Amino acid sequence: MIANRLLLCILFLVVLQPTSTVVGVQKSGAQTVKGPFVVVIGVVSGTSALVRVDKLTANARTLPNGDRIAELPKPSEYYLGTIYQVRVNEIIKGNKRIRSGQTITILIPGPANVSDRVALSSGRKYLLKLLLLDENIEKYKGTAVMDLAHPSSVKRQFDPRDVFTVAGELDNTVPITEGNKELIERIKREARNR
DSSP: OHHHHHHHHHHHHHHTOOOOSOOOOOOOOOSOEEEEEEEEEEEEEEEEEEEEGGGOOOEEEEOTTSOEEEEOOOHHHHEEEEEEEEEEEEEEEOOTTOOTTOEEEEEEESOTTOTTSOOOOTTOEEEEEEEEEOOOGGGGTTEEEEOTTSTTSOOEEOOOTTEEEEOSSGGGEEEOOGGGHHHHHHHHHHHHHO
16 A cells, blocks of 8 residues: 555656746637636746546556556546646736735646646746636536645645636747847737737
8 A cells, every 4th residue: 555655656756747948829728718818927936736636546456476556547537737826926917806916826727748738937937818717616526736746745625716727829928038028018018908
């Protein structure tokens, strides 16, 4: 039993390593989003995983020689997306739910290891164009937010209310860098004029 848990922890550490800082377009149409959008500049302060808890179990199988091995679930069976905590520094276009200095929750749905998915890095500042996530509580029943690097740590039930997701256009997650200065200014102008 202890060996199975240890193997499960090692697998999570290897398979679900943090993704690179590559920013791409979120192509997943799996999440329903509601307008209007908000545009903020903020710093990623933490990440965790959204998982289906009932699918996150390992089964032991006995080999013909008597050895027991753990059969771990496939990430596609339990992993629903990445949860980012972002501390808002500046509001370009806001709504009543966002205040400067507030930490907001962003869900990027889908597997962590695909190249066409938005990936944000902890401690990095971004300009983000966001939409509210679907608030259908039943859709997220049985899901939890957890740190997969420490699977025995506390899990908390996922509440989709007041959770945002990145709008699916190319320039909706822009790292704040000198090289992106013109793009950021253009996005700010467009957001203020809408």
